[in-house]
Amino acid sequence: MVTTLEIRNLHAQVAANGESILRGVNLTIKQGEVHALMGPNGSGKSTLANVLMGNPQYEITAGEVLLDGEDLLEMDTDERSRAGIFLAFQYPVSIPGVTLANFLRHAINARLKAEDPESKGMPIPKFVRMMREKMNSLGVDHSFAGRYLNEGFSGGEKKRAEVLQMAVLEPKIAIMDETDSGLDIDALRIVAEGIQKLTGPEMGALVITHYQRMLDYITPDFVHVMMHGQIVESGGAELALQLEEKGYDWLREKYGQPEQA
């Protein structure tokens, strides 16, 4: 069965101050499809990514999100992950004292235990082998596994660690929040090629980006433009090229300022 994530008329605000960010987002992503989400700063792209994962900094005020017909918004963050949703964070937090390998082993075992409460988790030799394979395929140095999660990682290392986690957890729908930002051209190539390897019939992707250059590696099936908390324009890969060339002003003129909530 092909997994489908349906976002319907989603509204969300910042929990701390009630600032309205998402103002009626509609989007459907199927396993195997690559959707690019573009748009100016502050248009709500990151908020959408975080809301889908259940970040407590945001509150849903209207709308629904269905994962294969199940209410995603009713699930806790960890359940969403185990159901196949993944978020590659734009700014992953560092976790002192927890190594990347230890963290991923717990993440995998949490999945196995959710499926079978009797599960003792993945045997360590099997886990180590799996990690090495994934690290090799993404060109990640093995020493990464023993380092504290994101602690002292460079920008590029953090992004690669996010992609590595994605590779290990094999999500059905992956959301990548500006995984290309803050990278130089070499780091971008490594990260983008890593993502490219992971996309395919098994994984649907929502790739949030400002720039076409990421999409040179990962060809989107659909490109969407978000402004003022809504998706205002959707098209094929050519839309990204158009945006690269013309910027967002033409869309601002076309759609004007948002209605005040």
Next chain:
Amino acid sequence: MVVVKRRSDALTQPRYSRDDVTTLSDKQNEPQWLCEARRAAWDVYEQTPMPHMEEEWRRTDYRSIRWQEADVMISANGVGEEVVPAKNREPLVGDTQGGLLVFVDGKVVHHEVAPELTEQGVIFTDLNTAIQEHSELVQANLGKAVQAEMGKFAALHAALWQNGVFVYVPRNKVAELPLHVVIYNTKEGASLLHNLVVVEENAQGTVQVDYASAEAEKHSAYFGGTELIVGDAANLRYVSLQEWNRETYDFSHQRAIVGRDANLDWVIGNMGSRLTKAFIEVDIVGKGSNARVSGFFFADKNQFFDLDTQQNHNAPLTTSDLLFKGAAKDNARTLWQGMIKSLPKMQKIDGYQVCRNLVLSDDARMDGIPGLEIEADDVICSHAATFGTLEEQPIFYLMSRGIERPHAQLMLISGFFDELLQRIPFEKVRERLTEEIEAKIVG
């Protein structure tokens, strides 16, 4: 006997007398020098008021102790080492043990020491036996580091300690096999044991001491004294893990004296007790020496831990490195008061003193007061106390990978302690502390 009335019939201090001191000395058939030392300590005890608003005590209110329960001396009633839980009996430092000494309710119920250690002249026995068999050695070292004058409870301890452990590693000898001491109480009341560890010049030793007691309803008091005498060019690794029941008030003075070109690696774990007031002090008296102190504490429910640490640089070219890491949950309270001191003109000293605190509930309170008194100008000294809580964004991050919230919290808390655990040179001690962390979080 002085009994001061306060509310109803509550005692404000334990009911001991000079006669108790004499009776104890007589019963144990102690040499003259010890009888005199005990009596002198008793004089100090009588002249010293119960601690109250002195600087090192004013944040610590121990007055909830029911002395009418806690001052009753625990006496052994024939139970053996089988009552000691496996985790407290298990050797944590090294696989092969050089010796095991188990006290139950103050009585030695197990004593063994490896022949190869005895052949080297290593002494590992209870203190009362040591006084009978090695009186001069004990006399030369007892009271070197901890004296009655240090406070009310130090004086009480010096006057009335019942037994304890004597570890002695002679000059140039290496006691490779670790020595393990277990102090376990099944009964409620008072106990006072003294740990005297002497590692002579160019010698080396490793000692683990476990304190624990069975769950109880009545209050208990432990008046502890620990002396670590590290000779010139000597090495001592000392691990102490305190896990008293939740009705025990622990008042202890623990002090190390470190000679020239020597190394002390001291690990302290404080998990148990209702209230702990520990004075932990390192005196570096010889040039070129290093002392490392690593402290773990985790308080929950109504526990109150007050850990006072002091690093005294009394010689130039010395290093001290103290890291304490602790957490508090429920309505627990912790307090760390640290101090680095140097004598005048002790140049080229490097003192490090940090206490990191993780506050796990709104009702828990943690305080940290670092201090420096340095009278030299060519020194490196740093001190800090930090405080944090479990933040929502790291929890969200871990949960976003499928890890359930309680497990995510556990990972973050364990991660917090990892920096400290990595300093502990014994894998099983690290494992044991990791288990304690989990038990505290779940419990």
